[in-house]
Amino acid sequence: MAQCVQSVQELIPDSFVPFHMRDPNNQLHVIKNLKIAVSNITTQPPQPGAIRKLLNDVVSGSQPAEGLVANVITAGDYDLNLSATTPWFESYRETFLQSMPASDHEFLNHYLHNNDYSYPKWFIPNTLKYYVLLHDVSAGDEQRAESIYEEMKQKYGTQGCYLLKINSRTSNRASDEQIPDPWSQYLQKNSIQNQESCEDGPCTITSNKNSDSNLLSLDGLDNEVKVDGLPNNFRAHPLQLDPSSDSSNSIDGPDHVKSTSSLHETKKANAGIIHGACLTLTDHDRIRQFIQEFTFRGLLPHIEKTIRQLNDQVRFNYLKGLSRSLFSATKKWFSGSKVPEKSVNELKNTSGLLYPPEAPELQIRKMADLCFLVQHYDLAYSCYHTAKKDFLNDQAMLYAAGALEMAAVSAFLQPGAPRPYPAHYMDTAIQTYRDICKNMVLAERCVLLSAEILKSQGKYSEAAALLIRLTSEDSDLRSALLLEQAAHCFINMKSPMVRKYAFHMILAGHRFSKAGQKKHALRCYCQAMQVYKGKGWSLAEDHINFTIGRQSYTLRQLDNAVSAFRHILINESKQSAAQQGAFLREYLYVYKNVSQLSPDGPLPQLPLPYINSSATRVFFGHDRRPADGEKQAATHVSLDQEYDSESSQQWRELEEQVVSVVNRGVLPSNFHPTQYCLNSYSDNSRFPLAVVEEPITVEVAFRNPLKVPLLLTDLSLLWKFQPKYVSGKDNEEVKELVSSPHEAPLSLGFSRHGVGCHFFSNA
Numbered sequence: 227m228a229q230c231v232q233s234v235q236e237l238i239p240d241s242f243v244p245f246h247m248r249d250p251n252n253q254l255h256v257i258k259n260l261k262i263a264v265s266n267i268t269t270q271p272p273q274p275g276a277i278r279k280l281l282n283d284v285v286s287g288s289q290p291a292e293g294l295v296a297n298v299i300t301a302g303d304y305d306l307n308l309s310a311t312t313p314w315f316e317s318y319r320e321t322f323l324q325s326m327p328a329s330d331h332e333f334l335n336h337y338l339h340n341n342d343y344s345y346p347k348w349f350i351p352n353t354l355k356y357y358v359l360l361h362d363v364s365a366g367d368e369q370r371a372e373s374i375y376e377e378m379k380q381k382y383g384t385q386g387c388y389l390l391k392i393n394s395r396t397s398n399r400a401s402d403e404q405i406p407d408p409w410s411q412y413l414q415k416n417s418i419q420n421q422e423s424c425e426d427g428p429c430t431i432t433s434n435k436n437s438d439s440n441l442l443s444l445d446g447l448d449n450e451v452k453v454d455g456l457p458n459n460f461r462a463h464p465l466q467l468d469p470s471s472d473s474s475n476s477i478d479g480p481d482h483v484k485s486t487s488s489l490h491e492t493k494k495a496n497a498g499i500i501h502g503a504c505l506t507l508t509d510h511d512r513i514r515q516f517i518q519e520f521t522f523r524g525l526l527p528h529i530e531k532t533i534r535q536l537n538d539q540v541r542f543n544y545l546k547g548l549s550r551s552l553f554s555a556t557k558k559w560f561s562g563s564k565v566p567e568k569s570v571n572e573l574k575n576t577s578g579l580l581y582p583p584e585a586p587e588l589q590i591r592k593m594a595d596l597c598f599l600v601q602h603y604d605l606a607y608s609c610y611h612t613a614k615k616d617f618l619n620d621q622a623m624l625y626a627a628g629a630l631e632m633a634a635v636s637a638f639l640q641p642g643a644p645r646p647y648p649a650h651y652m653d654t655a656i657q658t659y660r661d662i663c664k665n666m667v668l669a670e671r672c673v674l675l676s677a678e679i680l681k682s683q684g685k686y687s688e689a690a691a692l693l694i695r696l697t698s699e700d701s702d703l704r705s706a707l708l709l710e711q712a713a714h715c716f717i718n719m720k721s722p723m724v725r726k727y728a729f730h731m732i733l734a735g736h737r738f739s740k741a742g743q744k745k746h747a748l749r750c751y752c753q754a755m756q757v758y759k760g761k762g763w764s765l766a767e768d769h770i771n772f773t774i775g776r777q778s779y780t781l782r783q784l785d786n787a788v789s790a791f792r793h794i795l796i797n798e799s800k801q802s803a804a805q806q807g808a809f810l811r812e813y814l815y816v817y818k819n820v821s822q823l824s825p826d827g828p829l830p831q832l833p834l835p836y837i838n839s840s841a842t843r844v845f846f847g848h849d850r851r852p853a854d855g856e857k858q859a860a861t862h863v864s865l866d867q868e869y870d871s872e873s874s875q876q877w878r879e880l881e882e883q884v885v886s887v888v889n890r891g892v893l894p895s896n897f898h899p900t901q902y903c904l905n906s907y908s909d910n911s912r913f914p915l916a917v918v919e920e921p922i923t924v925e926v927a928f929r930n931p932l933k934v935p936l937l938l939t940d941l942s943l944l945w946k947f948q949p950k951y952v953s954g955k956d957n958e959e960v961k962e963l964v965s966s967p968h969e970a971p972l973s974l975g976f977s978r979h980g981v982g983c984h985f986f987s988n989a
């Protein structure tokens with residue numbers, strides 16, 4: 227896989243976001259990089275259509291930076307310019323993990339409070355009550371706020387309430403101090419996600435608790451906090467993006483919005499909006515301090531207490547189950563009865579088994595998830611391992627797969643001397659999610675996490691195989707991204723597998739194209755072209771050039787499209803006649819569009835037909851001069867019909883005799899006979915002499931390399947005349963004079979065989 231900004235040790239804790247606390251054994255446990263999610267109480271479950279749209283926008287909005295210097299990788303005979311990172315994949319992975327809906331078989335995405343709503347999911351019935359008094363400094367009474375806060379502390383205790391002061395300045399106050407916008411970096415993704423631009427019309431604005439766009443860094447604490455975006459039960463919100471900035475959005479009611487703007491349009495529309503204009507830097511510090519106090523004095527003690535309670539329940543259920551097992555064994559021993567075995571149908575049906583909330587198995591899973599969220603990976607692994615056995619005994623395959631997945635991750639994240647990463651746990655979980663539970667979302671999460679773990683251990687071959695396993699027809703975007711990462715795994719191995727890299731980049735480009743990601747498709751094909759170019763794989767090279775040409779034309783990169791199609795025609799093609807005809811039609815269509823856009827541009831160098839330069843001949847003849855505007859056909863005409871080599875030799879000998887007589891029988895050493903025909907065998911280093919008013923005939927031999935006929939019409943010879951002005955100095959500088967071409971149009975039927983033709987021009 228490509229190199230990522232985050233390590234796998236940072237990725238996994240960041241993906242499950244819930245300092246120090248004590249574990250059930252009263253041992254001090256240190257927590258680093260803690261994240262918490264704060265969300266609207268009326269949050270709705272994310273819609274699949276909105277999630278797909280969000281993931282597509284995230285990938286299309288992340289492109290390679292222009293001017294970025296690529297890494298050069300040398301592998302055997304190949305020198306490849308490759309991008310070391312793939313930010314579009316990291317953005318996709320981050321958004322995918324943060325937008326996963328809560329599931330009943332696990333509690334990683336459940337909240338630590340409870341209420342009367344069916345969504346979001348809640349971790350435990352006991353609610354942490356923490357009261358915040360919000361004081362507007364610019365409009366409120368300071369003394370009244372302090373008085374109310376004192377009453378709150380007496381009623382709820384100092385550990386259960388907080389006074390937060392904000393808005394220390396008015397928005398219209400003129401100030402030279404440039405206060406940074408504290409929300410701009412968090413609102414962008416959230417605004418896209420809340421648009422919920424589904425295919426079937428207007429959608430409900432929702433606030434996703436997992437949106438990583440709402441991360442707030444806490445200075446000095448090495449942690450982050452998530453702040454929720456737009457609530458769906460308010461028409462306006464202090465942090466809501468200004469709807470007037472995007473004319474494509476219109477509010478139909480408190481809960482609905484029509485959205486057609488893309489990711490790029492949203493960025494452009496909201497680039498100039500300022501949020502938090504009433505907050506000073508002191509207010510920023512107060513918000514950070516509030517989150518710290520809430521975490522230290524409220525949240526972590528509540529989690530610590532919950533873990534102890536769950537641990538006591540698990541221990542009690544274990545002892546109760548042990549005594550029950552002993553009683554059952556004794557009863558079985560004396561009665562001789564056998565426990566009826568489950569049928570095959572019952573085993574298959576239990577894959578959809580749902581445990582009641584008070585089930586002992588779920589208490590173990592809750593404790594494991596809580597320990598995982600606070601980074602107590604040793605205890606989490608022990609609980610997951612225990613829960614895994616119980617779920618497998620009950621044939622609850624969804625629950626078992628979840629326990630296997632997190633047991634593998636916990637084993638990898640254990641500090642010190644960790645257990646070997648149990649990759650077979652992940653393989654079993656992926657197979658169960660995909661084949662038994664038919665849940666590709668959970669299977670994809672397993673693959674993304676396990677591939678990063680394998681990559682961190684240098685097991686690129688195993689990571690590539692895992693990524694390829696999850697490619698399927700249900701999602702072109704996911705398959706394209708995974709195939710591209712598999713290609714990077716092949717190229718990053720100790721012995722790089724260059725051809726496998728190129729092959730999987732082509733597959734990724736094909737799936738990107740099907741997903742509508744044209745830019746990424748073009749990039750993948752161009753990367754693969756480095757491997758196939760000039761290696762004798764003409765059919766593969768033709769296919770890649772053809773695809774590059776089409777993608778470039780779609781993206782309006784016309785020059786690149788013409789260049790790609792041109793490469794197909796200049797090589798000795800091994801394609802069939804029908805395929806060559808298709809390539810030629812594509813080239814002519816693209817070239818026509820390019821020429822229409824720049825009619826006054828320079829004339830192109832056409833790839834067809836081939837010109838046999840060594841067979842080109844120039845004849846200074848005595849034929850009549852064509853009249854101005856006269857068209858003279860030169861089809862199937864050969865210079866041999868006009869030029870007689872034997873008579874030319876006779877005239878040459880006669881010329882030598884005349885010159886010899888004039889010079890008293892001596893032929894001067896600087897004498898050069900007049901040449902009437904210039905070809906590859908003549909002395910072409912001298913300037914030729916031509917008679918005024920007599921035509922000059924140029925013969926050009928063409929060759930058609932294709933298996934289909936070419937029809938060439940209206941050909942004209944373009945020529946340059948460089949006169950030499952005689953002024954007594956033989957070596958005087960020659961001045962160049964470019965003449966307008968004398969057109970000699972002709973209609974030439976050109977077959978697959980080479981044909982000679984004449985161009986007539988007046989000297």
